[in-house]
Amino acid sequence: MIQLKKHINLVLGAGLLLVILFGVYIYKNINSHTETVNSPDQMPMIKDETIESETEKNEKKADNSDPIMVDVQGSVKRPGVYEMNNGDRVIDVIRKAGGFLEEAEARSVNQAEKISDEMIIYVAAKGEEIHPLSSNMGNDKEDLLNINSADLSELQTLSGVGPSKAQSIISYREEFGPFNSIDQLLEVRGIGEKTIEDWKDKIKFR
Structure with missing residues (x-):
């Protein structure tokens, strides 16, 4: 027991x-x-897919931007149409076209100017008339006819203007003062919309 x-x-x-x-x-x-799950040192790295996705989208957007096509003519070694990128300048296009010829007048172009799509770059030869790209807008403005100061003969240089219509313009100025806009010319007898459409790039008011 x-x-x-x-x-x-x-x-x-x-x-x-x-x-x-x-x-x-x-x-x-x-x-x-419990320690294994809660320890920050042992937590697996999670890839931030949202940030990466946005970055990839931006890169793709930049890669898919439309190319700029520029026509290079005149005194360069390889004249032609070249595909360029946003931010490129005239000098970059000229280099792509092989550079200047010996007879080229480098001053005929603004080599520092930024290019734009469908732009035409003409490099003149020495002795040719020079038309700098950067200043052509200012030169064109100087060549415009001042509709408020032009005399009878000067007004007749405009298309469709004879002695009678030129006198009507002068008479309107004398009675109502200078023109302030191109649409105001419609108040002159014999001038219609088709006429001022043709004049809009040929006249100025100051």
């Missing part, structure tokens, strides 16, 4: 020890798993 009790106590003690060991094992595993 005593031996049976000892045997039972031994079995119970061994079982209790196993339960304690098993509990310790589970507790350690749970803590280890």
Whole structure:
């Protein structure tokens, strides 16, 4: 009887020890798993797909921009139409065309000017009349006829203007004062919309 009790106590003690060991094992595993999940050092790196996506879109947009086509003529080694990029300048196109010929007049073009689509660059030869690209707008303005100061003969240089119509313009100026806009010319007898459409790039008011 005593031996049976000892045997039972031994079995119970061994079982209790196993339960304690098993509990310790589970507790350690749970803590280890929690630290692994919460540790910022062990967190996997997540790729910011949104930022990268926007960057890729911008790069594609830049790559897909329309090319600029520029026509180079005159005293260059390889005249022709060249595909250029936004921000390029006249000198870049001339270099692409092989550079100036020996007889070229480099002053005939503004080499620092930025190019634009469908632009024509003409490099004159020495002795040719020079038309600098950067100043042609100012020169054209000086060549316009001042409708408020032109005399009878000067007014007749405009298309469709004879002595009678020229006198009508002068008479209007004398009665109502100088013209302020091209549409005001419609108030002059004999001048219609077709006429002022033809004059809009040929006259000025000051």
